Amino acid sequence: xxxxxxxxxxxxRSLQLAVTLLVAAAGSLETISFLGLDRVFAGVMTSNLxxxxxxxxxxxxxNVTAAALALAGFGVGAAAAARVTRCxxxxxxxxxxxxxxxxxxxxxxxxxxxxxxxALDGAPRGVTRNLLQFAAAVSMGVESTAxxxxxxxxxxxxxxxxxxxxxxxxxxxxxxxEIWIPVRFGALIVGAALSAALLKTAPAWxxxxxxxxxxxxxxxxxxxxxxx
Numbered sequence: 001x002x003x004x005x006x007x008x009x010x011x012x013r014s015l016q017l018a019v020t021l022l023v024a025a026a027g028s029l030e031t032i033s034f035l036g037l038d039r040v041f042a043g044v045m046t047s048n049l050x051x052x053x054x055x056x057x058x059x060x061x062x063n064v065t066a067a068a069l070a071l072a073g074f075g076v077g078a079a080a081a082a083r084v085t086r087c088x089x090x091x092x093x094x095x096x097x098x099x100x101x102x103x104x105x106x107x108x109x110x111x112x113x114x115x116x117x118x119a120l121d122g123a124p125r126g127v128t129r130n131l132l133q134f135a136a137a138v139s140m141g142v143e144s145t146a147x148x149x150x151x152x153x154x155x156x157x158x159x160x161x162x163x164x165x166x167x168x169x170x171x172x173x174x175x176x177x178e179i180w181i182p183v184r185f186g187a188l189i190v191g192a193a194l195s196a197a198l199l200k201t202a203p204a205w206x207x208x209x210x211x212x213x214x215x216x217x218x219x220x221x222x223x224x225x226x227x228x
Contacts, residue, residue, distance in 0.1 A: 011153045012093060014223035016180045021220060022103075022143065022157040023184045025213035027191030029110070029136055032207055036122065036199055037133045038066030043140030043158030045074055066133060073134040077141025081105075081149070090151030095221055099154075102146035103221070107214040109139040114207040122203025160188060 010016070026043055033042040040063075041047050048067045055063035081102045088098040095103075113135055116128065124132050140158045147154040156163055167181045191213060198206035 018217045018221040020187045021217035024187035024191035025210045026158045027188035028195040028209040031192045031195035040066045040070045042136035070137040073137025074141035077138035078145045081142040081145035085149035099146045106139045106143045117207035
């Protein structure tokens with residue numbers, strides 16, 4: 001669980017906005033992963049472990065494979081990002097270049113996913129489907145580790161359970177910085193809803209929102225606006 005935010009301090013608004021956009025991108029990708037691929041999540045490994053257990057209990061081999069791919073992909077992405085960000089000092093006012101490198105790598109993976117998704121008209125099958133599931137999980141593993149490496153200048157973006165618990169424990173609305181927490185909750189919903197709507201109306205374009213939101217997050221993180 002991430003440390004509580006302090007009313008008088010915290011990341012600058014540009015980084016708070018960047019985190020919010022990353023959350024929206026994650027929500028959008030989770031929709032692609034769950035509704036468009038194999039009914040598993042790209043970044044929420046607690047749920048995937050539970051889904052794997054349920055699949056094993058019901059003897060559903062395909063669902064076990066899907067959960068295993070997501071877990072393996074996330075692990076590979078997290079391990080790679082941990083190696084890149086190792087020994088990078090935490091900077092309170094901005095993200096370390098190695099953190100930014102990991103987020104750029106995440107964006108590149110999402111671009112590749114979006115390209116393949118569009119080429120297949122939003123209906124991947126067989127091996128391609130498995131590769132996309134694995135790649136989506138890799139991207140979320142990289143992003144999650146990058147946010148850990150950023151320290152207090154960031155926050156979890158691929159899972160918000162701990163964020164919600166911290167928000168409730170600290171007292172809803174207890175500090176100026178805490179206003180960004182419910183904003184992140186809303187961003188997750190909006191990102192997920194956007195890709196869900198596209199899956200229904202224009203499936204070939206459903207993987208574009210995660211890319212667009214990631215690019216906006218990178219631009220926000222590069223901004224030099226003051227924290228207050």
